[in-house]
Amino acid sequence: MSDSRLRILLVDDHPVVRAGLRAVLESAGRLQVAAEASTAAEAHAAVDRLQGRGEGPDVVVMDIELGQGPSGIEATEQLGRTHPQVPVLIVSTYGTVSDVQAAVSAGALGYLLKDASAQELRDAVAQAAAGSLVLPAQLARRVLGGGAGTEPALSLREIEILEELALGRTNQQIAAGLFISQATVKTHLNHIFGKLGVGNRTEAVTVARARHLIRG
Amino acid sequence: MSDSRLRILLVDDHPVVRAGLRAVLESAGRLQVAAEASTAAEAHAAVDRLQGRGEGPDVVVMDIELGQGPSGIEATEQLGRTHPQVPVLIVSTYGTVSDVQAAVSAGALGYLLKDASAQELRDAVAQAAAGSLVLPAQLARRVLGGGAGTEPALSLREIEILEELALGRTNQQIAAGLFISQATVKTHLNHIFGKLGVGNRTEAVTVARARHLIRG
DNA sequence: AGCCAGATCAACCCTTCGATTGATTCCCGG
DNA sequence: CCGGGAATCAATCGAAGGGTTGATCTGGCT
Numbered sequence: 001m002s003d004s005r006l007r008i009l010l011v012d013d014h015p016v017v018r019a020g021l022r023a024v025l026e027s028a029g030r031l032q033v034a035a036e037a038s039t040a041a042e043a044h045a046a047v048d049r050l051q052g053r054g055e056g057p058d059v060v061v062m063d064i065e066l067g068q069g070p071s072g073i074e075a076t077e078q079l080g081r082t083h084p085q086v087p088v089l090i091v092s093t094y095g096t097v098s099d100v101q102a103a104v105s106a107g108a109l110g111y112l113l114k115d116a117s118a119q120e121l122r123d124a125v126a127q128a129a130a131g132s133l134v135l136p137a138q139l140a141r142r143v144l145g146g147g148a149g150t151e152p153a154l155s156l157r158e159i160e161i162l163e164e165l166a167l168g169r170t171n172q173q174i175a176a177g178l179f180i181s182q183a184t185v186k187t188h189l190n191h192i193f194g195k196l197g198v199g200n201r202t203e204a205v206t207v208a209r210a211r212h213l214i215r216g
Numbered sequence: 217m218s219d220s221r222l223r224i225l226l227v228d229d230h231p232v233v234r235a236g237l238r239a240v241l242e243s244a245g246r247l248q249v250a251a252e253a254s255t256a257a258e259a260h261a262a263v264d265r266l267q268g269r270g271e272g273p274d275v276v277v278m279d280i281e282l283g284q285g286p287s288g289i290e291a292t293e294q295l296g297r298t299h300p301q302v303p304v305l306i307v308s309t310y311g312t313v314s315d316v317q318a319a320v321s322a323g324a325l326g327y328l329l330k331d332a333s334a335q336e337l338r339d340a341v342a343q344a345a346a347g348s349l350v351l352p353a354q355l356a357r358r359v360l361g362g363g364a365g366t367e368p369a370l371s372l373r374e375i376e377i378l379e380e381l382a383l384g385r386t387n388q389q390i391a392a393g394l395f396i397s398q399a400t401v402k403t404h405l406n407h408i409f410g411k412l413g414v415g416n417r418t419e420a421v422t423v424a425r426a427r428h429l430i431r432g
Numbered sequence: 433a434g435c436c437a438g439a440t441c442a443a444c445c446c447t448t449c450g451a452t453t454g455a456t457t458c459c460c461g462g
Numbered sequence: 463c464c465g466g467g468a469a470t471c472a473a474t475c476g477a478a479g480g481g482t483t484g485a486t487c488t489g490g491c492t
Contacts, residue, residue: 014309014330016337020236065309067331093230093281093309114230115283121232155438168419170478183441186480191438193480200448200480202418203384209425209432371468386448399471402450407468409450416450416478 006129007034007055011043011075012063012091017114021061021091024118031125039066040075047083057086058129062108064092064099071212073099073106080107087128091116095139102212110134154195154213161188163214166205222345223250225266225273227259227291228307229283233330237277237307240334247341255282256291263299273302274345278324280308280315289322296323303344307337311355313429314375326350370411370429377404379430382421 008025010033012018018036025031034050034057037043043060050056060079064072076088087109092099095113103111109128112121113136124134154162164174171189175182189201198204208214224241226249228234234252241247250266250273253259259276266272276295280288292304303325308315311329319327325344328337329352340350370378380390387405391398405417414420425432 014236015333016236016240016307016330017233018236019239019334020230020232020234023235023239024232091232114232117231118235157439165418166422168414168416168422170416171480172478180439181441183443184439187440189479190481198384200384200386202381202421205418205421206382206384206432373469387450388448396469397471399473400469403470405449406451 005030005032006058006125007032007050008125009034009043009046009050009057009060010036011038011040011060011066011072012036013038013065013067014063017063021121024121025061025125027118028122031122040070040072040078043075044078044082047079047086051083056083059125060086060088061125062088062090064090064103073102073108073212076103076106076108087131089124089128089134091121100135100139104133111139112136113139154192158188158192158195159213161185162192162204162208165189165201166208166214221246221248222274222341223248223266223271224341225250225259225262225276226252227254227256227276227282227288228252228279229254229281230279233279237337240337241277241341243334244338247338256286256288256294259291260294260298263295263302267299272299275341276302276304277341278304278306280306280319289318289324292319292322292324303347305340305344305350307332310431311428312431313370314372314379315431316351316355317372317375320349320351327355328352329355370408374404374408374411375429377401378408378420378424381405381417382424382430382432 008031010018010021012021018038022033022036026033034055035046037046043062047057047060062072062076066072066075070078072090076090079086079088088107089110089112090103090108091112091114093114095111100111109131110124110133112124112134116124116136120136127134160178161174164177169177171182171185175185192204193199196204196207198207224247226234226237228237234254238249238252241249250271251262253262259278263273263276278288278292282288282291286294288306292306295302295304304323305326305328306319306324307328307330309330311327316327325347326340326349328340328350332340332352336352343350376394377390380393385393387398387401391401394401408420409415412420412423414423424430
């Protein structure tokens with residue numbers, strides 16, 4: 001890590017937000033935005049390109065929502081597999097427990113909300129560059145203090161049922177499609193409702209989508 | 217209206233986004249950010265303050281989401297009542313039909329997505345300052361019914377019902393929430409199913425989401 | 433071997449949904 | 463002024479969804 005200036009790669013699909021992050025980060029002088037990307041693919045390419053000329057980014061600042069393609073979480077995972085030494089800092093509008101957990105387990109070194117002040121953002125980047133995990137107290141408490149912490153994971157079969165649900169299939173149609181009985185479908189559904197903390201199929205689909213358990 | 221430079225009031229609860237909007241808007245020279253606000257109340261006060269010294273804003277650029285308090289839509293309505301001559305341009309991450317309709321009927325003179333380019337944003341501000349309604353073709357088509365569209369447009373009430381549906385509410389809960397009878401909810405649902413070409417509520421939500429009729 | 437979780441099925445009962453038909457009010461536009 | 467769409471409500475009926483309990487079978491872990 002260079003001591004003089006930290007090179008940053010910005011990943012966000014909104015030009016306005018990129019401009020804002022750049023303005024905030026560069027305002028102190030110690031940080032420098034080396035490249036910008038608006039998709040996961042562009043981000044990956046940018047890291048490769050920068051490293052190719054010996055100017056690999058010291059921190060990647062990544063929006064959690066990247067429009068159509070892979071999310072910031074997925075991009076972070078990919079980046080972690082190919083470039084495990086590059087710290088990723090996730091910025092997001094929302095600070096839900098599941099989002100923060102997903103970010104951390106995807107290998108992100110930090111999670112900031114977009115309403116963070118300029119100073120907080122710059123400090124967080126510096127921390128991430130130094131290899132520290134950065135979680136604002138407010139979020140850390142919510143994630144760690146929640147105690148409930150571990151939400152039960154859905155089984156593969158349950159996810160499969162969930163995907164059929166999202167298509168608006170009836171229990172009978174799901175049963176026919178998966179070559180099982182309606183009784184079994186009902187059992188799975190009851191398990192799903194319990195695990196998602198939900199009362200009916202429509203809500204289950206909404207929650208599943210929000211948690212990225214199914215595509216949509 | 218001054219001819220030289222357009223004075224802009226920025227309203228957004230995220231410092232980073234404000235910095236981005238400011239950077240983009242001021243990059244061309246013709247536009248100048250006269251003040252920033254992070255809440256509806258601050259926005260209102262800022263307009264009063266600027267007008268008090270004869271420097272009333274030519275355009276208000278307002279985020280549709282303003283964190284805790286009143287939304288950008290509500291702020292636009294308030295502003296329209298007290299300062300009807302000030303054009304408001306809404307910027308949002310999402311371009312759902314209901315959001316756009318709400319913005320326009322609240323008196324906004326335009327609706328832009330945050331993934332708009334810098335040029336689009338500057339042009340839209342200029343248009344709004346001149347008193348023109350600004351709606352990107354993509355959104356206009358979605359809201360107005362899509363020209364080639366064989367698809368019938370949903371009424372405001374139907375979209376409202378659809379949003380409740382997406383939350384997994386039962387007919388009874390929707391009825392209670394909207395102060396109507398279950399019979400009415402059922403009637404609306406049948407109309408929605410017909411218009412979306414769908415057979416049940418879960419599928420309706422999926423299709424509505426795919427067509428950006430509701431958020432998600 | 434013993435245990436446990438996931439997947440499978442069944443029977444029961446009650447609630448909700450969805451289709452249909454028909455009616456009223458309101459408001460907008462031709 | 464009249465037609466038509468939107469919104470409101472009612473009544474009915476069969477289909478589907480959802481809660482509960484209990485059971486069997488498999489495979490992996492200890």
